[in-house]
Amino acid sequence: MTWTKKSHQEIKEIVFSALDKNVNYSTKGVLGIPASYLDDKVFNQDDAFLDNAPYISSLIKNPNHIGCHTRGSSESFFSGTQQIERDLIEMCAVDILKGKPMEFDGYVASGGTEANIQAIWIYRNYFVREHNAQLNEITILCSADSHYSMDKAGNLLVLDVHKVPVDLDTREVAEVDVLETIKTAKQQGKKYFIVISNMMTTMFGSVDSVQSYTNALAKEEVEYKLHIDGAYGGFYYPFTEGDTSLNFRNEHITSVTLDAHKMAQAPYGTGIFLIRKGFIQYANTQEASYVEGEDCTLIGSRSGANAVAIWMILTKNGPFGW
Numbered sequence: 001m002t003w004t005k006k007s008h009q010e011i012k013e014i015v016f017s018a019l020d021k022n023v024n025y026s027t028k029g030v031l032g033i034p035a036s037y038l039d040d041k042v043f044n045q046d047d048a049f050l051d052n053a054p055y056i057s058s059l060i061k062n063p064n065h066i067g068c069h070t071r072g073s074s075e076s077f078f079s080g081t082q083q084i085e086r087d088l089i090e091m092c093a094v095d096i097l098k099g100k101p102m103e104f105d106g107y108v109a110s111g112g113t114e115a116n117i118q119a120i121w122i123y124r125n126y127f128v129r130e131h132n133a134q135l136n137e138i139t140i141l142c143s144a145d146s147h148y149s150m151d152k153a154g155n156l157l158v159l160d161v162h163k164v165p166v167d168l169d170t171r172e173v174a175e176v177d178v179l180e181t182i183k184t185a186k187q188q189g190k191k192y193f194i195v196i197s198n199m200m201t202t203m204f205g206s207v208d209s210v211q212s213y214t215n216a217l218a219k220e221e222v223e224y225k226l227h228i229d230g231a232y233g234g235f236y237y238p239f240t241e242g243d244t245s246l247n248f249r250n251e252h253i254t255s256v257t258l259d260a261h262k263m264a265q266a267p268y269g270t271g272i273f274l275i276r277k278g279f280i281q282y283a284n285t286q287e288a289s290y291v292e293g294e295d296c297t298l299i300g301s302r303s304g305a306n307a308v309a310i311w312m313i314l315t316k317n318g319p320f321g322w
């Protein structure tokens with residue numbers, strides 16, 4: 001278990017020591033690297049209260065976590081707080097979602113929308129590169145209750161979206177309806193399915209039966225990749241259900257979105273994207289030449305303080321306090 005409860009003192013020591021390992025803007029020039037210091041006429045770096053405030057101190061120090069830090073090299077300027085982000089990704093993948101240690105990549109995204117689009121982007125590129133798929137042969141398969149980020153992803157990535165109707169009383173997704181939707185998509189020439197299953201929907205809190213999808217996909221013998229949208233339920237459902245197939249013990253699931261800025265009560269900008277190793281590189285932008293280690297994320301520059309905020313919330317409460 002990597003997730004342990006920590007005292008405020010321990011949290012402070014770890015965060016301040018991480019900030020000390022980052023580049024110090026006041027002693028080192030930052031021209032030429034993706035970093036900028038905050039305007040000190042507005043954001044005082046020396047306020048006395050900062051000594052007791054690791055999150056606000058992280059905001060004031062303004063580390064840029066551009067890129068993905070769970071694989072290969074990363075910007076060395078922010079190595080201290082990147083380690084906190086790596087620890088956080090491991091806690092989420094291993095302690096919360098029951099994956100095996102060191103088998104996951106991930107990063108703190110701007111929110112659930114970005115994390116869902118990131119997953120769909122990766123799988124679209126995977127099908128194109130590994131299966132020579134045409135874009136009109138790939139579709140997004142999700143439920144009628146799925147978040148509208150699926151439609152954004154379809155629009156941005158030039159993919160159709162096929163939605164499985166839900167039972168209007170229970171909001172459940174039935175295997176027979178998934179089968180029908182897959183058959184319709186196949187008739188329209190779809191061969192590759194990017195499947196999004198909900199771990200609590202926005203409007204109803206409903207949880208899709210992941211077996212309804214995997215059984216139907218197996219029966220129809222189609223290629224697919226399965227992502228779980230746990231933006232709403234990711235910090236809730238895994239703690240209420242002991243035995244669940246909605247985690248990384250289920251080999252059919254390749255990636256998960258969790259949003260700390262919902263049930264974990266973190267500040268906005270704290271979506272979490274998690275994926276089994278071997279896939280995030282399908283979203284690599286090699287042209288990101290000024291980013292050490294290149295960039296496999298959708299967003300670009302992002303505040304390292306967001307990773308610190310989530311890590312602090314999890315370690316303050318501990319796995320049992322949750």
Ligand SMILES: Cc1ncc(COP(=O)(O)O)c(C=O)c1O
Nearest residue numbers: 111112113147201202229231232
């Ligand atoms: C299930 C689900 N997915 C995705 C999102 C999008 O999250 P965000 O608003 O952080 O982009 C939400 C937001 O409510 C959601 O409930």
